[in-house]
Amino acid sequence: MTRPSGGNIMKLENVPTIRDLLDVAPVKHNDRTFIKFIRDEKIIEKKFSEVRSDGLAVCRFLRRNIPERTHIAIISKSTYEYIACMTGILTAGHVAVPIDPDSTASDAAAIINDADATVLIYGEEFSDRLEEVKALCPLLKTAMVISPEKYEKIYEDFSETSEYASLSDINMDPDACCLIIYTSGTTGDKKGVMLSCEALVSNLIFEPYDPIVIRVDTMLSILPLHHIFCFICGYIGPLNVGNCVCLNGEMKDLFKNLLIFKPNQIRVVPLIAQGILARIRGVQAKHPELSPKEAAALVTGGNLDLMLSGGAYLDPALCKAFEPYGILIRQGYGMSEASAKVTLPDPDCPPDSVGRIMSTVDVRIVGGEIQLDTPGMMMGYYKRPEETAEAITEDGWLRTGDIGRVDENRVLYITGRLKNLIILSNGENVSPEGIENRFKANRLVEEVLVYAEKDVIVAEIFPNADFAAQSGITDIKAALEEYTDKLNETALPSHIVAKLIVRDTPLEKTSIGKIKRTHN
Template sequence: MDILKGISLGSIICINDSIMRVAKNIKLFGPDMILMVPMMIESFAKKLEDAAQLPPEIVKKEVFGDRLHTICSGGAYLNPAWITLFERYGITILQGYGMTECAPVISTNLEWNKKEGSVGKLMPNCAAKVVEEEIWVKGSSVMQGYYHMQKETEETLTKDGWLRTGDLGYVDEDGFVFLTGRKKNLIITKNGENVSPEEIENKLSKHRLVQEVLVRESEGAIEAEIFPDTDYAEKHQISDIKASLQEIIDAYNKEAPAYKKVVKLNVREKEFEKTAARKIKRY
């Protein structure tokens, strides 16, 4: 879809050949616009933070070239702080939301019509409603069903055409979509409270020492498993990484309601296993 849209507008399409060569290829191609997943945006954001003392125009030219003005993102949570950071360098990040079953865009932020923290305004052909915290969508781009998969189709589509996205969130009065997590990942506490692990992960991952984090239920309590940024720890002379991570969790717990408090901490020595889309495998 993105390639065809670009061609229809007369754009030159440059395809990155490896995640290991993103920075090199940006310098090579000198793009005006980039499609980038949040993980890559975070990687560049850390570089920008480390170069915060240098003039923004020099840093931008060195990292992104002279022409880049827009990054389109989707597929996972994006820390709103990164959007603000990139604005300092004259780069606008526009986050959207979609899924293959919707061909694929459901909502998107536009440069002249956006809201902080949202994944954009519903497309004109899409309607949405929230059923038991889950977002359902309906419209001309919603699929008719999965090919030769009747059971899965019935589980996903209602008889009147609503698609159960599996995503938790809400739609505000202006039609902007806000996501809070995935329905299948919900943690049900002993008291019957629903906890979205993504909500906690997003708050903990705002700290530079936290490179990757996975929150889950463990023996009736909420556990955070963290892969720390050892380069950051070395640069800032953090010798006791576990103690520093515990301080981050303690600070979060002070503001969190009792049923959302993180009780256990597990520090990883290796990165989490990822899916092809570079998302952490939960199961």
């Protein structure tokens, strides 16, 4: 590592590039199937060698048509072409700027402008917003659509036997920025996190013991690839380890695709895990003659035994609820500023933890805050030196903003978020997550958000109507008020919930299912 280190993390040398991973994968993994996806109701399979060839063809196309070190915004659903495009951008030495495909034109334009992107590569589903984006982005010079037909021609015209073959023979600078990824922003403030090529791969390559990742499984990729958690753990990690990645596509197709691809493992946010559990329980209710594992197989395809959760708090009760179905669910911890991975979702760790700290990561607790030293640390926030200085200490540690503790086995526990702390007029600091977690122990609570209003604690709840119906609860508000009173009996005075709001609609969320804290 060339970046100054504040802690005692493992010193890394000869970190491979993404191009290195692509080059060795076909031999290392016996050129088996790497990516599966559905197109025109048929399952398409791509071997490691084909993913390499297609990605490098896009690399040559971009090198032929776009100036060096161009910032390229990419806004598309999680398709195979998206993977080929991202691979091409990163191996060509350009800078990728992924954007949520569900963004409005104004939100997408704000990121394109902030990132100084001059090229936009977009999915066909974004065509209805393209002209508005062009009008809002004066620096944007080129817009290219991602379509299977267009990319098949690129794969052919820029193959390794074409006249452009030498264009992919470049030396990648591992310390150069290759990705500007905008934080999902639960409070609405999106910042561009600059990550180097080395940061993207270092934690994944040099972890000597990862009991979950080293399994060569079939994975169903559910979460959007524009998010760092999914891109690192659902593409770069499997490229190194040899997993087969099945692309889910639309969220509405999740349960259909679980049965088609029959994955061994999936990566989820807690909201998705709750939905899968509810579907399994629904099957059980209709077919009481089935064993728990038989009921689960009718929902998940029969092979699923591992769910890795991230992005939000995972209730230990949810982990317990999956046990009868033979499914282990554990959570890891990471953040965009640390290239997604900080801990391993070790099955031996307590379910109320967020996993075991990776050997390549050093952690310290300062004033209750978790601070990191990691080879995956960001280079900084794009064009935001003041915010970068606030995020990285003078001695080189990344301030996570999370409150927590580490035990003697390097297991990490998260207890709250600094920016979410409620500071009452009497000086008391209240972590809303702690109160929310107590509410989540009740299955009647589907979603909950705790905040302060006029110096009192408010809990806003979206109830689980299905559970209420199954349990014969007719007055949901009264049941929630009774439960709130019960919690208040044992709560600290500063943690008493004085106001309860029962919602008819779900709380507003980010693209990966985090509840937005618009009241903080």
